[in-house]
Structure formats: C-alpha cells, structure tokens
Amino acid sequence: MGIVTPVLMVTVVGIISAIGLTLAEKFMAVPVDETAVKIRECLPGANCGGCGFAGCDDYAAALAADPTIAPNMCAPGGATAAAGIAAVLGVDAGDTTPKVARVHCTGADGVHKKDMEYQGYSTCAAAKGFFGGPGQCKNGCIGFGDCVAVCKYGAIQVVNGVAWVDKELCVACGACTKACPQALIKLVPQTSRVWVGCSSTDHGKITRQVCDAGCIGCKLCEKACKFEAIKVVDNHAVIDTDKCKNCGLCAKACPRHIIHVIPRKPVAPKAAPAPAPAAEAPKAEEAKAE
C-alpha cells in the first residue's frame, strides 16, 4: 500500500505535465516556414557567417523571406548548396566559382627586416596599432595569426611568420579576409594558380630595403603579360583573375621572384607551396647576384 500513493502521485503529475505540453504544442504551435526549413537542409550548417548573415538558419530565413537575396553566397556549400537553394526557390543559382583564400605576402622571418621586438598583446590587430607593427614593412603579414584564430576549419597556419592557407581545407568563408588587419588575404578562384606574394604600398626603393620578397613595382610583369591581366597598383602588382590565363609569363619576368605559380597538379603527397620555400628562393638568387 505504501508504494501505491507515491507512484500514483508522480504518475499523475507526469501525465498532467504531458497533457499540458501536448495541448500547448497543439494550440500554440507557430507555423514554421517550410521553405526556410528546406533551404536550411541545403546549407552545410557550418555557421561560419561567410554569407554575411548570423548563421545558416539566419541565411535560410532571409532567403525564404526575400527571394532577391542571392542563393550563391554560401562558400562552404559551394555549387551544391546554391543549386539546392535555387531548386527550392525556383531561381537561378548564379555564379559559384569555387574560391580559396590566399595570403598575398611572403615576407617570412628573416626575409624582411624588423623595427622592433614587439612584446605586447600577441594579436595582429594589437601589433598593428603599435606603430604599424613590428616589421619595417607596414603592409606585410604580422604573423600573430588573427586569421588562424578566426578560421573554423583549421585551414590557416603561420609558417615562418607568414600566414599560409591550406587550400585543401579552405572553404572560402572569408572570415580570415575580414580578420587580417593588413587585408592581405583575398578570396581568389580555385582555378587561379598565379599569385603575387606581396601587397606593399611602399615605393620600390623602400620595399627593396626592408624585404627580400617585396614587389618593387617595376612593371616588367605588366609588359610580359599578353592578356593585360597584371597591373601595378599602389606600387605592387595585382592580378585580375578574370583575365589571367595562368600562363606564368609574369612569374618568369619578375626580377624579385615574388610572383608564384602553383603547379597544375598538386605535388604528391601534399601540395604545399608554403611561403617558406617560396620566400627563400629569391633570397638565394639575390645571394648569387651579389
């Protein structure tokens, strides 16, 4: 007899709660937008924010509410996600060239000169705020890895003081491009294989003094390019990836050897055009020249 009352009591409380919840669920259910749910299923769920919304749910809700928003803004999802969303919404998927982040600086440790031994907060943003950073080149990679910290995919690491993107892991969410206080990281199409390893806006003379891997703005690449794809802007060469045919003529013409061509097939076992060897190459050349 002693056990019946408590068991009954707890069961009754449980049943009352269950009935209450069921009724509440039934009468106060909020109609969920089916489109948003379907769109959400197309997205990878990484919540990286690369699309400019607060997360995958937010992007899906925005898409469902406003059909004018482009369905191709999810970089991790790429063409699959865009096609899926386009199918749900019945719109055109748009341009979904797979992209990859690339660091436009190869001024590794020992390649560029330093102004100081910086000992403050070890973030690039803090170092940048202190006289423009520890390096003499005020445009180069600071190397504290603000980009590494924001990358959710472990695709960036700092090698020899310069950030390097592992293009196998990069999903082109663009978080690093926003985190870099020097704005050195840009999203480029995965098909683009020629890149300039410098973003210095200093004049050629100064760049030559402070860094062995700096663009001096000599425009030899401009003359070598048959497609008008490379231009010297703000004292450094910039490649227009829409026009570039990846022929590599500019790389051959560059006297500073800072235009790099990524091999067509990844070098087995691991494609690693790390800044370290790339940056050391011109140094060796320089030594020979002297």
Next chain:
Amino acid sequence: MMELVKIIFAAVLVNNCVLVQFLGICPFLGVSKKMDSAVGMSLAVTFVMALATAATWPIQYFLLDPNGIGYLQTIVFILVIAALVQLVEIILKKYMPSLHKSLGVYLPLITTNCAVLGVCINNITDGYGFVASIMNSVGTGLGFLLAMVIFSGVRQRIEHNNIPESFKGVPITLIAASVLALAFMGFSGVIDGIFGA
C-alpha cells in the same frame, strides 16, 4: 517588508548561488564568455527560478506534505520544472517572438539546471512562506546575474593576456572562478552588519 529586503540581499551576496553555494556552475563557465549572452542567460534563469518556485512551493505544501511523501521532492520538482520550462518556451514562441529569440537558446539549457532545482528545494528547507520564497528566488537569480556579469568581465580581461601555455583555456578560467568565489566569502556576515542581528 524588511524581512523580504533582507532575504534578497542575503540571496544576492551572502548565499550567492554560484560563488558560495556552487550551484549552476555549468552555465557560469559555459555562457560567461560574452557579456550579452551572460546577461541573457542570467535573466532567463531569474525568470525561470521565480516561475519554478511559484509552481513547486504549492506542490510541496498542498500535494507532497499532506500525503506524507516529502521524500519525492526532488523527482517531482525536476518533472514539474522541466515541463514548466518547455511550456514557457512554447508560450514565448507564440506570443513574444522577440523575447523568445533572445532567451530561446538558453531556455532549454536551464530546463534541468541545478541552480533552479536548488533554489526550489532551499526555499522548502529554509521554511520560507510563499512570498518570501519568490523573493528568495528572484534574489538568487539576481545573484546569478551578478556573478555572471562580473565573471564575463574577468574572462574578457583574461583573454587579452599572456597566460602560460599550460594554463590557457579552462584552467585559468577555473582559477579565476575560485578567486572570485574567495572574494565573495568576504560578504559572509554582512547582512547582520547592515540590518542588525
């Protein structure tokens, strides 16, 4: 009236639920990284605490005690609180979408938070009346808010410091929490000082 003010002060400072009673450590460590989420979480906890007390106090005195099954307190309270929080979530979703959006993430988290259960049980063990129980719950919630706000501030300072590699992350957070708990030890006896014994 004085009694109620005293209860609130005691709950916020002297018997701070996180730093003195060590209840609700999970959200204290988990959600204190950012100030705004810490405040959101604390407000949700305060709200649920008051609500849970309002539901569990009558259950204890009108259902459990008359039937002589006070020992079922814990299990019945958990059941009722969990159902209650779910109900609140459904209601909020329907009628206050904006509040649901700001509290929504935290509500399921505190369904079975031990601080909520703890304050309900403490109200019974301390023999508070209904109004005093509600006051105690609100005070405990505010104490939780205070601890969360202080600690999220501390953590933001920690983040920008050079910490030895082996202390990075959870270890330094726990050390900071223990120092903060030690600091709150200083409040013991303060109520008698303010309001007279």
